[in-house]
Amino acid sequence: MTGRPEPQVVVHPSKEDMAATTAARLVTTLVTAQSEGGTASVVLTGGRNGNGVLAALAASPGRDAVDWSRLDLWWGDERYLPSGDPDRNDTQARAALLDSVPLDPARVHSMPGPDGPHGADVESAAAAYAAELADAAPAGLATPGFDVLLLGVGPDAHIASLFPESPAVRETERFAVGVRGAPKPPPTRISLTLPAVRGAREVWLLAAGEDKAGAAALSLSGAGELQAPAAGASGRDRTLWLLDRAAARELPADLRPPISS
Numbered sequence: 001m002t003g004r005p006e007p008q009v010v011v012h013p014s015k016e017d018m019a020a021t022t023a024a025r026l027v028t029t030l031v032t033a034q035s036e037g038g039t040a041s042v043v044l045t046g047g048r049n050g051n052g053v054l055a056a057l058a059a060s061p062g063r064d065a066v067d068w069s070r071l072d073l074w075w076g077d078e079r080y081l082p083s084g085d086p087d088r089n090d091t092q093a094r095a096a097l098l099d100s101v102p103l104d105p106a107r108v109h110s111m112p113g114p115d116g117p118h119g120a121d122v123e124s125a126a127a128a129y130a131a132e133l134a135d136a137a138p139a140g141l142a143t144p145g146f147d148v149l150l151l152g153v154g155p156d157a158h159i160a161s162l163f164p165e166s167p168a169v170r171e172t173e174r175f176a177v178g179v180r181g182a183p184k185p186p187p188t189r190i191s192l193t194l195p196a197v198r199g200a201r202e203v204w205l206l207a208a209g210e211d212k213a214g215a216a217a218l219s220l221s222g223a224g225e226l227q228a229p230a231a232g233a234s235g236r237d238r239t240l241w242l243l244d245r246a247a248a249r250e251l252p253a254d255l256r257p258p259i260s261s
């Protein structure tokens with residue numbers, strides 16, 4: 001994508017350090033956004049690395065610097081399961097952090113599930129989420145001004161529920177789509193699309209663990225977004241790859257920065 005800053009890569013000594021440092025970075029970014037604009041807006045990710053960051057934030061004294069009542073929360077994707085299902089991304093985020101901070105429930109924009117008004121019709125549920133995004137968007141835009149959009153990176157370089165070579169990763173018009181037949185369970189999901197991801201001010205890709213090394217190297221070495229959806233994720237102001245040492249292991253030497261302590 002032209003006209004965007006090049007991705008920045010930060011390598012942390014361990015997965016735990018990556019989670020704690022990213023949590024601190026998130027606090028700083030949210031506090032700055034709130035002091036400049038009154039509110040802040042974050043898109044959460046599911047997965048092990050995203051939940052690790054939320055758990056680190058819950059455990060950090062810095063969390064009290066955020067005005068949680070003035071934070072809008074959205075999701076990058078959701079596993080299309082009934083509310084409260086332990087495999088839903090929002091259930092896991094609530095357990096890791098959201099249940100322990102004083103959020104305004106009206107600002108928590110979970111994606112629907114099959115127990116909601118759309119039943120098994122995941123395409124309608126995704127369209128409803130796209131409409132919710134549009135309702136919260138500034139005039140003339142289709143998505144809210146996301147300050148930070150978090151993305152876990154799967155071992156196959158998927159982000160959100162945009163899997164390699166899938167129809168969802170090819171979507172260029174809609175901002176949220178239904179996904180069927182995902183290669184990772186559960187097969188039915190809702191996902192933001194690359195156009196929605198690219199509307200965020202900052203996009204942070206989280207990858208810790210050996211199983212992410214191939215995906216990080218592929219995405220950062222010029223692969224196309226159909227093959228490596230993570231390669232297509234970028235923020236308007238900043239794209240940050242936040243890795244641990246194991247996930248950085250296969251990066252070409254010229255892309256591998258010193259380990260940050």
Ligand SMILES: O=C1O[C@H](COP(=O)(O)O)[C@@H](O)[C@H](O)[C@H]1O
Nearest residue numbers: 045046047048049152153154160
């Ligand atoms: O299923 C999903 O997986 C990805 C990556 O998860 P991880 O456990 O391999 O880190 C996640 O980003 C996505 O939100 C989720 O629905």
